[in-house]
Amino acid sequence: MRFFLSIIASNLIFAGLIPSFAAAQCPGAFAVEVLGSGGPRADDGRASAGYIIWADGEAKFLIDAGGGVFLRFAEAGAKVTDLNGIFISHFHADHSGDLVTILKSGFFERRPTPLAIAGPSGGAVFPGLNDWLKANFDPEHGAYRYLSGYLTGSGGLPKLETTEVDASKDEAIHVYKDENFSVMAIPVVHGPVPALGFAVTGKNASVIFAGDQGIETEFFDAALEGSKPDILIAHHAIPEADGGQPIGLHRPPSSIGKMAATLGAKKLVLSHNMVRALDELDEGIAAISKNYDGPVDVAEDHSCYTVGAAD
Numbered sequence: 599m600r601f602f603l604s605i606i607a608s609n610l611i612f613a614g615l616i617p618s619f620a621a622a623q624c625p626g627a628f629a630v631e632v633l634g635s636g637g638p639r640a641d642d643g644r645a646s647a648g649y650i651i652w653a654d655g656e657a658k659f660l661i662d663a664g665g666g667v668f669l670r671f672a673e674a675g676a677k678v679t680d681l682n683g684i685f686i687s688h689f690h691a692d693h694s695g696d697l698v699t700i701l702k703s704g705f706f707e708r709r710p711t712p713l714a715i716a717g718p719s720g721g722a723v724f725p726g727l728n729d730w731l732k733a734n735f736d737p738e739h740g741a742y743r744y745l746s747g748y749l750t751g752s753g754g755l756p757k758l759e760t761t762e763v764d765a766s767k768d769e770a771i772h773v774y775k776d777e778n779f780s781v782m783a784i785p786v787v788h789g790p791v792p793a794l795g796f797a798v799t800g801k802n803a804s805v806i807f808a809g810d811q812g813i814e815t816e817f818f819d820a821a822l823e824g825s826k827p828d829i830l831i832a833h834h835a836i837p838e839a840d841g842g843q844p845i846g847l848h849r850p851p852s853s854i855g856k857m858a859a860t861l862g863a864k865k866l867v868l869s870h871n872m873v874r875a876l877d878e879l880d881e882g883i884a885a886i887s888k889n890y891d892g893p894v895d896v897a898e899d900h901s902c903y904t905v906g907a908a909d
């Protein structure tokens with residue numbers, strides 16, 4: 599009976615009717631996978647923001663966890679057990695909405711060791727990382743108080759070891775370091791939302807996640823000027839046309855091009871792709887190339903970029 603069920607299941611997979619969860623992992627000693635290439639709109643047809651840094655077939659870092667990333671994480675073959683750290687750029691829902699569900703899924707892997715997590719401080723109507731975790735996991739008042747073990751390391755859950763980065767200061771700080779990787783958090787301007795970008799560096803390669811940032815961001819460009827990342831992932835949320843609003847929250851393509859040129863990016867990857875920006879893609883690419891002459895790629899969910907060796 600089981601044999602026949604498995605034949606039926608494989609036929610359904612072959613017909614594309616159910617997912618196989620057997621997507622190839624992003625190969626190489628150091629690679630980045632775009633889990634979610636979209637923004638906050640479900641009808642843009644993409645998962646919201648989320649990225650994995652892969653090293654030799656293991657998912658080492660998760661950067662952002664917006665809606666839909668829960669499923670993309672599993673499709674990619676990633677395991678919570680393998681993660682060295684989780685880095686959340688800011689607490690808009692399209693960057694953090696699936697974090698609890700990914701952590702809960704990790705419960706079933708019985709990860710024995712604590713897990714590093716970094717995110718921004720609070721401000722305006724946004725909690726900082728520590729308050730956000732309390733709002734979810736506080737044993738008395740948290741929305742998911744049944745998962746309070748994430749704060750204490752009890753109940754079979756790995757303790758989250760937090761680093762809350764002051765997003766109001768022009769100061770970049772290390773949020774992770776081991777023999778193969780270092781991760782730096784860099785505050786950015788995202789309207790009233792405390793927000794961070796991240797630079798992940800291996801021994802021979804680097805990937806920079808610009809995150810959501812507006813045109814008033816200056817420190818990020820200055821801090822990373824000439825750093826020549828192998829990949830710069832920038833968020834393509836607004837078109838160049840009509841002054842591209844909301845400009846305080848996001849950079850229009852011309853400003854993305856300027857950032858890529860200042861950093862000396864070897865490749866620019868556009869993610870957080872919203873249809874309103876993709877509808878004007880030709881104008882956007884033209885605006886980028888006025889300031890940046892390197893290669894530009896428009897990411898899809900599961901786009902994979904192998905960038906070099908980690909050792």
Ligand SMILES: [Zn+2]
Pocket residue numbers: 688690693788791810
């Ligand atoms: Zn945002």
